[in-house]
């Protein structure tokens with residue numbers, strides 16, 4: 426039975442594409458992506474999923490439309506709804522690949538088993554699904570959004586000699602989870618941010634696959 430991956434995206438999905446391309450190769454054997462979930466309707470990653478062979482199912486739910494359609498509900502309720510959609514796939518791994526929404530405990534507690542998911546029929550299920558996130562900076566360096574730009578600016582000011590990227594476990598505090606894979610990426614003096622960013626993305630495409638395989642092999646070793 427292939428290991429099941431759910432990928433959350435918000436944008437272009439080039440890291441999702443790296444995972445798709447690696448499926449059932451030695452880089453990521455015995456695995457399938459069973460759902461790509463986006464909080465942005467225009468995310469090109471949704472197109473990548475639809476164009477994959479075989480096609481990968483997609484789902485979309487954005488925070489503001491959810492709040493508008495559910496008066497009285499909160500951001501935390503949205504997070505719990507995202508968790509319910511995701512765990513319905515019974516994944517072995519959840520990957521945040523350019524997912525630009527900070528997830529509250531309402532999401533985390535439903536996927537890590539601290540709280541049971543209650544189905545319409547009243548059935549309660551507790552899950553224990555690892556969640557990993559790709560971040561375009563080194564641990565503790567530039568946590569949060571716009572990390573690439575901040576690292577580049579810090580290099581220009583002589584505050585850092587290089588940057589990097591990592592995949593880490595997801596905890597409540599943003600980008601504070603245990604690193605799974607960390608890779609330094611040099612910044613060359615005088616190069617544009619675009620050149621640096623292209624180099625960094627190439628490394629990201631490698632580490633997201635490495636990290637997915639590492640965690641899957643921990644939780645569900647491939648069929649012998």
Ligand SMILES: Nc1nc2c(c(=O)[nH]1)N[C@@H](CN(C=O)c1ccc(C(=O)N[C@@H](CCC(=O)O)C(=O)O)cc1)CN2
Pocket residue numbers: 521524525526527528529558559560561568569570594595596597598599600601602
């Ligand atoms: N609980 C956690 N949630 C998320 C984590 C995490 O480590 N713990 N990682 C992020 C990914 N990320 C950095 O790696 C990140 C994404 C988004 C933001 C942010 O400020 N988001 C704003 C909205 C920004 C926007 O919509 O453009 C927000 O959520 O209000 C910071 C860091 C994913 N989630």
Ligand SMILES: NCC(=O)N[C@@H]1O[C@H](COP(=O)([O-])[O-])[C@@H](O)[C@H]1O
Pocket residue numbers: 434435436437438439440441470522523524525559560561569570571572626629
């Ligand atoms: N803080 C989270 C964050 O900045 N994530 C970054 O979003 C990009 C997604 O690219 P993609 O949509 O082409 O995969 C990646 O560079 C990833 O590190």
